[in-house]
Amino acid sequence: MSDGSSNVQFSEREALLFHSAGRPGKIQIVATKPMATQRDLSLAYSPGVAVPVRAIAADPDTAYDYTAKGNLVAVISNGTAILGLGDLGALASKPVMEGKAVLFKRFADVDSIDIELNTKDAQRFIEAVELMEPTFGGINLEDIAAPDCFIIEQALREKMNIPIMHDDQHGTAIITAAGLINACHLTGRDMKDIKVVVNGAGAAAIACTALIKSMGVRHDNVIMCDRKGVIWQGREGVDQWKSAHAAVTDHRTLNDAMEGADVFLGLSAAGALKPEMVRRMADQPIIFAMANPDPEITPPEAMAARPDAIVATGRSDYPNQVNNVLGFPFIFRGALDVRATAINEEMKIAAAEALAGLAREQVPEEVALAYGGRAPRFGRDYIIPAPFDPRLMEVVPAAVAKAAMDSGVARKPILDMAAYRDSLRARLNPTTATLTLAYEAARAHPKRVVFAEAEEEVVLRAAIQFRDGGYGTPVLVGRDEVPDKLRALGVGDPDSFELHNSRNSPLVGRMVDFLYERLQRRGYLRRDIELLVNQDRNIFGALLVALGEADVMITGVTRTYSQTLRQIRRVIDPAAGVTPFGIHVLVGQSHTVFMADTTVNERPTALQLADIAERTAAVARKMGHEPRVAFLSYSTFGNPSGNWLDSIREAVAILDARGVSFEYEGEMAPDVALNEKLQKNYPFMRLSGPANVLVMPGLQSANLSAKLLRELGGDSVIGPMLVGLEKPVQIATMSATASELVTLAVLAAAGVAS
Numbered sequence: 178m179s180d181g182s183s184n185v186q187f188s189e190r191e192a193l194l195f196h197s198a199g200r201p202g203k204i205q206i207v208a209t210k211p212m213a214t215q216r217d218l219s220l221a222y223s224p225g226v227a228v229p230v231r232a233i234a235a236d237p238d239t240a241y242d243y244t245a246k247g248n249l250v251a252v253i254s255n256g257t258a259i260l261g262l263g264d265l266g267a268l269a270s271k272p273v274m275e276g277k278a279v280l281f282k283r284f285a286d287v288d289s290i291d292i293e294l295n296t297k298d299a300q301r302f303i304e305a306v307e308l309m310e311p312t313f314g315g316i317n318l319e320d321i322a323a324p325d326c327f328i329i330e331q332a333l334r335e336k337m338n339i340p341i342m343h344d345d346q347h348g349t350a351i352i353t354a355a356g357l358i359n360a361c362h363l364t365g366r367d368m369k370d371i372k373v374v375v376n377g378a379g380a381a382a383i384a385c386t387a388l389i390k391s392m393g394v395r396h397d398n399v400i401m402c403d404r405k406g407v408i409w410q411g412r413e414g415v416d417q418w419k420s421a422h423a424a425v426t427d428h429r430t431l432n433d434a435m436e437g438a439d440v441f442l443g444l445s446a447a448g449a450l451k452p453e454m455v456r457r458m459a460d461q462p463i464i465f466a467m468a469n470p471d472p473e474i475t476p477p478e479a480m481a482a483r484p485d486a487i488v489a490t491g492r493s494d495y496p497n498q499v500n501n502v503l504g505f506p507f508i509f510r511g512a513l514d515v516r517a518t519a520i521n522e523e524m525k526i527a528a529a530e531a532l533a534g535l536a537r538e539q540v541p542e543e544v545a546l547a548y549g550g551r552a553p554r555f556g557r558d559y560i561i562p563a564p565f566d567p568r569l570m571e572v573v574p575a576a577v578a579k580a581a582m583d584s585g586v587a588r589k590p591i592l593d594m595a596a597y598r599d600s601l602r603a604r605l606n607p608t609t610a611t612l613t614l615a616y617e618a619a620r621a622h623p624k625r626v627v628f629a630e631a632e633e634e635v636v637l638r639a640a641i642q643f644r645d646g647g648y649g650t651p652v653l654v655g656r657d658e659v660p661d662k663l664r665a666l667g668v669g670d671p672d673s674f675e676l677h678n679s680r681n682s683p684l685v686g687r688m689v690d691f692l693y694e695r696l697q698r699r700g701y702l703r704r705d706i707e708l709l710v711n712q713d714r715n716i717f718g719a720l721l722v723a724l725g726e727a728d729v730m731i732t733g734v735t736r737t738y739s740q741t742l743r744q745i746r747r748v749i750d751p752a753a754g755v756t757p758f759g760i761h762v763l764v765g766q767s768h769t770v771f772m773a774d775t776t777v778n779e780r781p782t783a784l785q786l787a788d789i790a791e792r793t794a795a796v797a798r799k800m801g802h803e804p805r806v807a808f809l810s811y812s813t814f815g816n817p818s819g820n821w822l823d824s825i826r827e828a829v830a831i832l833d834a835r836g837v838s839f840e841y842e843g844e845m846a847p848d849v850a851l852n853e854k855l856q857k858n859y860p861f862m863r864l865s866g867p868a869n870v871l872v873m874p875g876l877q878s879a880n881l882s883a884k885l886l887r888e889l890g891g892d893s894v895i896g897p898m899l900v901g902l903e904k905p906v907q908i909a910t911m912s913a914t915a916s917e918l919v920t921l922a923v924l925a926a927a928g929v930a931s
């Protein structure tokens with residue numbers, strides 16, 4: 178069992194920088210249609226737009242065909258209960274609501290926009306939201322304090338014909354129920370026997386209590402507390418929502434109530450649960466401390482008090498995250514896809530059961546990265562899937578959609594469930610998930626990463642982000658002014674960074690011995706080596722990796738790629754039998770293309786082309802894509818003919834002989850490789866769809882294409898990733914940003930780029 182410690186740290190400054198960097202905030206609107214020509218504009222706006230206007234006026238349901246309504250959810254708050262921070266007002270809730278909007282997109286491809294309403298009057302809130310029905314396919318109410326949240330949600334559900342869900346109530350209840358089902362399962366408990374203490378009597382607490390009671394927990398076995406202590410039958414001044422859960426009991430304080438309790442559900446405020454209370458719980462206590470951002474008790478404190486406990490929190494940086502983020506994206510996905518008129522009890526229970534069931538299933542190898550590289554097994558540290566588990570997108574919306582159909586609230590039932598599941602999987606670009614997973618894997622196995630150009634501000638910013646993100650230990654190579662530069666970037670403790678200065682490093686002697694041994698028969702004198710080690714940061718950095726003082730190296734922002742690679746190659750060899758090469762990864766909203774070799778081999782031989790294809794296909798697989806490899810040329814299957822085609826054809830024959838396990842084909846021009854329609858002209862072609870791995874015929878065309886796409890293309894670009902060295906070294910472009918450097922470092926540390 179882990180000690181329950183947190184694995185993410187960041188400073189307040191980083192949190193603010195994250196939100197202010199570039200375009201302030203976290204969302205923007207992107208057009209889904211071309212807006213380039215006068216004709217485009219005439220279609221998008223007046224006069225063309227009049228046609229769908231008339232169509233919708235004649236048949237309102239066509240709004241789902243001609244506008245974004247069907248995939249658009251509003252996240253609406255008045256800021257009266259922002260996380261566990263309390264009533265800080267509508268404006269201050271905006272970062273949370275923008276955050277939910279991006280999570281909708283990231284996890285379930287639901288478009289979402291935040292709306293903050295400046296009123297504490299429930300009636301005005303209801304009227305404002307009710308008027309928005311034409312705009313949205315669904316409404317996620319958020320961070321509205323009890324009891325107004327109950328009044329608001331109830332009224333809107335009655336008045337509106339689209340799914341409405343107050344997520345702090347029902348999202349939280351669904352996830353809590355799923356976690357509790359599994360925690361009871363693990364500790365051999367039956368829901369009907371467990372004694373539960375619920376701390377908090379607001380939106381989340383009341384909904385969780387109602388749901389677990391509907392699942393079998395006995396009313397008499399639940400004690401609910403608010404700020405004044407136990408809500409007991411007969412207590413004065415208790416509203417109707419709290420009094421529905423009032424207990425017949427002599428207990429008056431949380432401290433009394435905790436005696437012998439099996440389960441603690443915290444939906445209140447930071448620090449509300451004390452270790453002495455935890456010590457008095459029953460054997461194998463179940464503690465869900467779900468206040469955000471800081472739980473009622475931290476897992477290390479709870480585990481110190483009771484090593485036999487199962488502990489969950491609302492945070493992503495501890496094991497067992499019981500947080501509504503596991504639910505809302507997927508619940509709305511399912512509800513939108515069947516045009517549900519509501520999110521009803523059946524849909525909530527289906528979601529809870531799907532979540533609980535998923536945690537009990539074996540985690541497939543390809544999902545293991547999501548869990549730091551090791552597939553977790555159902556148990557005390559894994560009672561519920563993590564939000565970035567890619568299986569959630571397939572399992573939960575399908576369960577919710579089916580429940581909506583079975584319970585009669587689906588206006589557009591799904592006819593082919595298997596095809597629907599496939600479409601769900603295809604909605605997310607696996608690269609996005611893989612990047613998240615690689616970040617998690619790096620965190621789970623933090624490495625020592627050399628940042629070889631530490632005098633550069635962009636490199637220092639990357640090193641700070643890398644360390645604060647918990648991805649590993651940055652090992653800085655630079656001169657004595659580096660601490661001052663760190664201080665200027667707001668680092669309070671610059672000396673806590675490991676800094677190596679080649680002018681006075683105690684490692685220099687070992688490095689010189691090592692390198693002299695390698696290069697003495699390649700024309701180098703010992704004093705040449707001493708000069709190289711002392712003066713060349715890439716040589717020094719690579720030596721740190723070669724000697725095992727660090728695991729990975731990142732460099733590239735101060736010298737050209739080829740110069741940098743030459744220096745590194747003096748220290749580090751290619752892996753046995755491998756020609757190193759570079760991959761650019763182009764990532765769009767719904768596609769990812771791997772292009773290789775874009776950086777090293779000027780005119781690859783047939784054997785090298787075959788190797789490049791095989792290794793790039795392996796990287797594509799590691800990043801979640803089933804490879805379809807196209808060997809590119811100016812010619813498609815011999816037309817036009819030319820001298821360059823032989824090596825490509827030979828490469829294809831080499832792969833034939835090797836019997837590789839992925840699709841490949843060539844030679845072909847890029848438009849044929851990427852365009853399914855053109856591919857139909859070649860019915861013998863062995864690719865089952867557009868290629869996602871492009872093997873380039875030569876460095877000229879490869880490097881030009883990669884750079885053009887990087888500068889002009891709409892996709893974002895990862896890389897170049899350097900593949901095939903004995904030790905992981907990555908060379909960024911000279912224009913790399915801090916976050917690009919961090920991504921490269923993380924991909925190298927997680928073993929994806931190798």
Ligand SMILES: NC(=O)C1=CN([C@@H]2O[C@H](COP(=O)(O)OP(=O)(O)OC[C@H]3O[C@@H](n4cnc5c(N)ncnc54)[C@H](OP(=O)(O)O)[C@@H]3O)[C@@H](O)[C@H]2O)C=CC1
Pocket residue numbers: 257258259260261262320321322323344345346349376377378379380381382402403404405443444445446447449467468469470490491499500501502
């Ligand atoms: N993990 C998750 O997914 C979620 C977590 N939460 C967390 O749950 C908490 C409550 O949120 P929500 O229900 O929306 O807010 P509400 O404002 O509706 O309710 C807050 C409740 O907490 C009670 N409370 C506050 N401090 C204490 C305390 N020290 N001891 C006992 N009770 C206390 C209040 O008591 P009183 O009635 O006397 O004022 C009130 O009943 C927040 O920390 C929030 O972050 C919420 C939703 C999802």
Ligand SMILES: CC(=O)C(=O)O
Pocket residue numbers: 259260261320344345468469491500501502
């Ligand atoms: C997670 C969430 O919604 C909350 O803490 O309010």
Ligand SMILES: [Mg+2]
Pocket residue numbers: 260319320344345
């Ligand atoms: Mg909330």
